[in-house]
Amino acid sequence: MARSRRNVPQPKEHSALSIDNVSKLYGTAPALDPISFDINTGDRVALIGHNGSGKTTLIRIAAGLLDSSTGSVSIGGAVSGSLSARAALSFIADQPTFYDDLSLWEHMEYVARLHGVEEWEQTAADLLGHLGLYDRADDMPNRFSRGLKQKSAIALGFIRPFDLLLVDEPFVGLDAAGKEALLELLADATAHGSTVVVATHELSFVHTVGRIIALRDGRLVYDGGTDDINVDGLVRTEDPAGEHDGERH
Secondary structure (H helix, E strand, C coil): CCCCCCCCCCCCCCCCEEEEEEEECCEEEEEEEEEEEEEECCCCEEEEECCCCCHHHHHHCCCCCCCCCCEEEEECCCCCCCCCHHHEEEEEEECCCCCCCCCCHHHHEEEEEECCCCCCHHEEEEHHHHHCHHCCCCCCCCHCHHHHHHHHHHHHHHHCCCCEEEEECCCCCHHHHHHHHHHHHHHHHHHHEEEEEEEEEHHHHHHHEEEEEEEEEEEEEEECCCCCCCCCHHHCCCCCCCCCCCECC
């Protein structure tokens, strides 16, 4: 159903995603303090934090869509934004955009052919059916509701092969069936060896991961496992106890 990772072996010495001293300034205002962490191949990670915590900024820098002020990002050892990194990465944005003159099926064909996917039609049909979009294949996704646009973006993210999947708030606007379909696709991706990093508040996903990375006001305040962790506390604007500040497991 989901696309498996690319048939290109990745060097074992490289992390799937490496964030090294990455920060971001808008003028003199810091959006991200220097942040560093590595994510291993095949991991499933939840990136959490309150609105404005820096999640979207960090994930867009990781995807090569935004320049950092300091530091560097690599994907499987390749510099973020390079051709090798882009070939390995699939990114699903929180506000998807579409071509005005292409149907959903044409979008699927365009992305699949762009990434050299052979016999893409059955994969596209399976994805659209799984997400409840099969009957909308000939419609223009730029005219869809928020939820249908999100489902369309998910389908496009999974039609192509990838080693690393970065997703920003994918559950927003999805109905219960859509959330369940997405959870199954994410699980399938890691089962096939891909690495998945999702910025989200959705607890149904957070409880499926082995690692949480939490940001607060642009700072890394927690990086570790999920056992006995108060997720609600980590996404609040302040941490009354301060017990997780800077903690790394």
